[in-house]
Amino acid sequence: MAIINPNYDKLVAGYLFPEINRRVKAFTSANEGVKIYRLGIGNTTEPLRPKVIQGLREGVDKLADVKTYTGYGDEQGDTRLRNAIAKHYASGNVSIDPSEVFVSDGAKSDVANIQSIFDVNNTVAVQDPAYPVYVDTNVIAGRTGHFDQKTNQYTGLIYMPCNEENGFIPNVNDLPAGVGKADLIYLCSPNNPTGAVMNRKSLESFVGYAIEHKSVILFDAAYNWYINDSTLPKSIYEIENAKKCAMEFNSFSKKDGFTGVRLGWTIVPKELVAEDATEGKLNAMWNGRQTRFFNGASNIAQEGGLAALSEQGMLESNVLVDFYMENARIIRNGLRQKGIQTFGGDNAPYIWMKNPNGMDSWKFFDKMLNEANVVTTPGVGFGPEGQGFTRLSAFGHRENVEAAMESIKQKLQI
Amino acid sequence: MAIINPNYDKLVAGYLFPEINRRVKAFTSANEGVKIYRLGIGNTTEPLRPKVIQGLREGVDKLADVKTYTGYGDEQGDTRLRNAIAKHYASGNVSIDPSEVFVSDGAKSDVANIQSIFDVNNTVAVQDPAYPVYVDTNVIAGRTGHFDQKTNQYTGLIYMPCNEENGFIPNVNDLPAGVGKADLIYLCSPNNPTGAVMNRKSLESFVGYAIEHKSVILFDAAYNWYINDSTLPKSIYEIENAKKCAMEFNSFSKKDGFTGVRLGWTIVPKELVAEDATEGKLNAMWNGRQTRFFNGASNIAQEGGLAALSEQGMLESNVLVDFYMENARIIRNGLRQKGIQTFGGDNAPYIWMKNPNGMDSWKFFDKMLNEANVVTTPGVGFGPEGQGFTRLSAFGHRENVEAAMESIKQKLQI
Numbered sequence: 119m120a121i122i123n124p125n126y127d128k129l130v131a132g133y134l135f136p137e138i139n140r141r142v143k144a145f146t147s148a149n150e151g152v153k154i155y156r157l158g159i160g161n162t163t164e165p166l167r168p169k170v171i172q173g174l175r176e177g178v179d180k181l182a183d184v185k186t187y188t189g190y191g192d193e194q195g196d197t198r199l200r201n202a203i204a205k206h207y208a209s210g211n212v213s214i215d216p217s218e219v220f221v222s223d224g225a226k227s228d229v230a231n232i233q234s235i236f237d238v239n240n241t242v243a244v245q246d247p248a249y250p251v252y253v254d255t256n257v258i259a260g261r262t263g264h265f266d267q268k269t270n271q272y273t274g275l276i277y278m279p280c281n282e283e284n285g286f287i288p289n290v291n292d293l294p295a296g297v298g299k300a301d302l303i304y305l306c307s308p309n310n311p312t313g314a315v316m317n318r319k320s321l322e323s324f325v326g327y328a329i330e331h332k333s334v335i336l337f338d339a340a341y342n343w344y345i346n347d348s349t350l351p352k353s354i355y356e357i358e359n360a361k362k363c364a365m366e367f368n369s370f371s372k373k374d375g376f377t378g379v380r381l382g383w384t385i386v387p388k389e390l391v392a393e394d395a396t397e398g399k400l401n402a403m404w405n406g407r408q409t410r411f412f413n414g415a416s417n418i419a420q421e422g423g424l425a426a427l428s429e430q431g432m433l434e435s436n437v438l439v440d441f442y443m444e445n446a447r448i449i450r451n452g453l454r455q456k457g458i459q460t461f462g463g464d465n466a467p468y469i470w471m472k473n474p475n476g477m478d479s480w481k482f483f484d485k486m487l488n489e490a491n492v493v494t495t496p497g498v499g500f501g502p503e504g505q506g507f508t509r510l511s512a513f514g515h516r517e518n519v520e521a522a523m524e525s526i527k528q529k530l531q532i
Numbered sequence: 533m534a535i536i537n538p539n540y541d542k543l544v545a546g547y548l549f550p551e552i553n554r555r556v557k558a559f560t561s562a563n564e565g566v567k568i569y570r571l572g573i574g575n576t577t578e579p580l581r582p583k584v585i586q587g588l589r590e591g592v593d594k595l596a597d598v599k600t601y602t603g604y605g606d607e608q609g610d611t612r613l614r615n616a617i618a619k620h621y622a623s624g625n626v627s628i629d630p631s632e633v634f635v636s637d638g639a640k641s642d643v644a645n646i647q648s649i650f651d652v653n654n655t656v657a658v659q660d661p662a663y664p665v666y667v668d669t670n671v672i673a674g675r676t677g678h679f680d681q682k683t684n685q686y687t688g689l690i691y692m693p694c695n696e697e698n699g700f701i702p703n704v705n706d707l708p709a710g711v712g713k714a715d716l717i718y719l720c721s722p723n724n725p726t727g728a729v730m731n732r733k734s735l736e737s738f739v740g741y742a743i744e745h746k747s748v749i750l751f752d753a754a755y756n757w758y759i760n761d762s763t764l765p766k767s768i769y770e771i772e773n774a775k776k777c778a779m780e781f782n783s784f785s786k787k788d789g790f791t792g793v794r795l796g797w798t799i800v801p802k803e804l805v806a807e808d809a810t811e812g813k814l815n816a817m818w819n820g821r822q823t824r825f826f827n828g829a830s831n832i833a834q835e836g837g838l839a840a841l842s843e844q845g846m847l848e849s850n851v852l853v854d855f856y857m858e859n860a861r862i863i864r865n866g867l868r869q870k871g872i873q874t875f876g877g878d879n880a881p882y883i884w885m886k887n888p889n890g891m892d893s894w895k896f897f898d899k900m901l902n903e904a905n906v907v908t909t910p911g912v913g914f915g916p917e918g919q920g921f922t923r924l925s926a927f928g929h930r931e932n933v934e935a936a937m938e939s940i941k942q943k944l945q946i
Contacts, residue, residue, distance in 0.1 A: 121808050122649060178592060302534055419830055
């Protein structure tokens, strides 16, 4: 009698983006011929740049030739790529050993799978709002209770509210100091969905908490490429002692448009410890997990990653990042001209807007879709604190972004 | 106080292949200049064929052009590829709906991750010997007790012995009928490591057991491309009622040399049920798992997969399969000339050989390495019933396979 993992039934509604797709499909089939503008999902739209295309082509060509063909590689990633990633950190004055770098098919997989190496009884803390993957994967693993319809929260999970009052930056004082303290702390900076970036002082406070309580910080740095302000940390390892208490997730997706190529990495420092894990143990455990559950990222994608980290590749990704950041500026300005209050969008590709008249997230989603024909992401989809907010993504063709903003300007009734 | 998943400490020794690598490295550093022949790991060696290279190149080119660029696709796979896979099954008279096809980055990931949708209290049955991933991932999930050094088995796991007496085919009568019956049953046919293929009658007996006990069969068909004998099933769905009780895993790795490209798929039929899951539920759960833990296979790899399933692609993969099967014939004949008893290698790319004089698996591994300089895989690495056996892989360059067999012929002292 095979029985199912009952935790799946705790998951609410369905994942945010399928629900958005459902509503958009319903709208388009009821309004044939109406042009839809998508500022919803954080999906890249611009073609890959020449250097990575060259790398990917070389990757394919190598597989066509018996002299350069490769099959299974190391599950942890090609040594050349692990070295290049370590070198990239070194360029930011962060010392990472290549054996601490684990290449993967993307940051989503890693932030989802990392919880496998921790006990089910750890208490998890997330920002609210947050990328749903942090929450849902821990629900499935059994680290939460049921979803409480009254609070819109899972019981047993610590939510760190990120709102106007704290500038959408989590406050370490929202973590319990005694009973019920946070064991695994997910932080995302620059933040998806709010676009807020944690400064040194804020990150230091979390590192201090983690060291004191032997907690582990799971730091999602996938959007660090969008930081303009040079005083803001791009890696948690810029903070003293962070290697003792933090893993870091990173990705080529938003740097180089690799969302469809699939390539990312995770740093598990040798110095990282937990209550019952001394130095080296967590690094070895993640190695053990990856060698058993994963067979390495695509060799083709890895050749693309090497190109992306080359000098020319870095210059070209800056061009791509600048393009999307100009979109962010256009969206921000357009919303502000409409009298809408916005946050983020200066060091991140997401604009977090406050709905006019405190309108409910899904209601405003429908209003935007019906009136301006613009697809956005309802803030409440990222957590209860997102209620009354909307996320707009700067990933889009310029003409689409401009047309969307024009449509909002002309048609949205507020 | 973050605490670790204690199940990781139950894992023995380290994964089989890292241990082999360790011994080979030790040998080569002690014997500089000695040529090593590798018949160990099942890693493809021949270049990709023209049609898939064309597909992969088109995949890269599409990403270079704003008109054809794609980012995140459906986590379940590109609709065109899901359709092509369903069509492939139809060509074998098996009816699969595209919504039952989940494209992934490879069969290893899927056979490892599938257990996530089942409760931790299910009893797991594996063939012995078996691909270590089935066992290790369930150890990590907590579905076993500790490893018993006396029996060389994990407690709480059902091992179905596959040996000379039963032709290396698992016997359903080795599964308990009452208390402690098997809930999740891993079957691999053609088998890795023994090369044995289950016939219709044998598969029917397992389907019968699963239907009777509401068990779920996890059927690994990654090597079905190597079946020559047309009476042997290539898919478990050729068996009546299998859609009610079985998932199937498949891969482009050994069909097209995609080991480094990373592409596979899993079939979760809508009809599939479990004790507490009615029709459609398990399909929806795997969909839920994949949308939260995975972001789709590489768009480039998927273009390659489409090419691989085209008419021309199928013809070209037959050439590749035939090449490796000729290697298998050479290995089998070479070993037999040496008076060694072999199994498999006729409908599978693996030859399972009985060590001379009942020699211990690791001892014979060292003997082969030291005397003939050939790397093999010790049978015991796949489970206790593998003790006294050795796996040889037919994946290799022809000249390497021939030289290895010549070396065995001349230097192996038996």
